[in-house]
Amino acid sequence: MKKETTLMAISVALFTVGAYLALVKLPSSPEPILRNNYRIIFFHLPSAITSFTAFTVTLLASIQYLRTRKFGWDILSASSAKAGFVMITAALVSGSIWAKVAWGAYWNWDPRETTVLILWFAYAAYFALRSSVEDVEERAKVSSILAIFCYATVPLSYLSTKLYFSLHPSTQGLKIGLNIGTTLGTMITAFLLLYVAYVLLDTKLSKIEMEVV
Numbered sequence: 001m002k003k004e005t006t007l008m009a010i011s012v013a014l015f016t017v018g019a020y021l022a023l024v025k026l027p028s029s030p031e032p033i034l035r036n037n038y039r040i041i042f043f044h045l046p047s048a049i050t051s052f053t054a055f056t057v058t059l060l061a062s063i064q065y066l067r068t069r070k071f072g073w074d075i076l077s078a079s080s081a082k083a084g085f086v087m088i089t090a091a092l093v094s095g096s097i098w099a100k101v102a103w104g105a106y107w108n109w110d111p112r113e114t115t116v117l118i119l120w121f122a123y124a125a126y127f128a129l130r131s132s133v134e135d136v137e138e139r140a141k142v143s144s145i146l147a148i149f150c151y152a153t154v155p156l157s158y159l160s161t162k163l164y165f166s167l168h169p170s171t172q173g174l175k176i177g178l179n180i181g182t183t184l185g186t187m188i189t190a191f192l193l194l195y196v197a198y199v200l201l202d203t204k205l206s207k208i209e210m211e212v213v
């Protein structure tokens with residue numbers, strides 16, 4: 001558990017520093033509509049990036065399970081999906097708060113909002129399937145197959161901002177200063193390290209539970 005504890009401690013330290021910079025040190029936005037509300041981006045963007053990373057690991061682990069039939073890959077796939085699901089839920093909630101301030105409503109059926117919601121339901125179905133199949137081998141096989149199909153919603157969500165009618169700002173057109181970039185980098189690193197620490201811990205616990213059963 002030493003590795004997980006160390007990663008968790010570093011993550012908490014970076015998160016504390018990043019949150020202080022985001023909420024206290026950085027000035028308010030010159031945009032009268034956003035003012036201090038833009039600060040939510042320092043939590044929204046890292047959670048979204050971490051969720052996409054987690055679902056990518058789930059995809060690769062699922063493919064590896066189908067290739068090797070080793071349950072360690074299925075455990076990794078499920079653990080990473082759990083972390084990703086929590087992160088994408090956080091991204092949805094924080095994104096809705098941003099939308100209320102920037103666009104006047106919590107939900108606008110913007111392409112990014114809609115595709116992320118589809119992603120959320122896809123992985124909710126993944127967990128529903130896992131909980132409904134009792135046989136360990138069958139559960140690993142069918143959930144791995146479903147995880148591969150679910151991953152199609154990840155690039156769909158990412159590319160949704162390319163549509164001309166999207167309200168969501170594209171990262172290509174985003175220009176940020178050094179202070180904002182440093183704060184974002186700190187928060188993204190903190191979220192990713194938290195994800196790694198959780199997956200390492202959860203996979204260990206899942207393997208112990210499997211051995212006991």
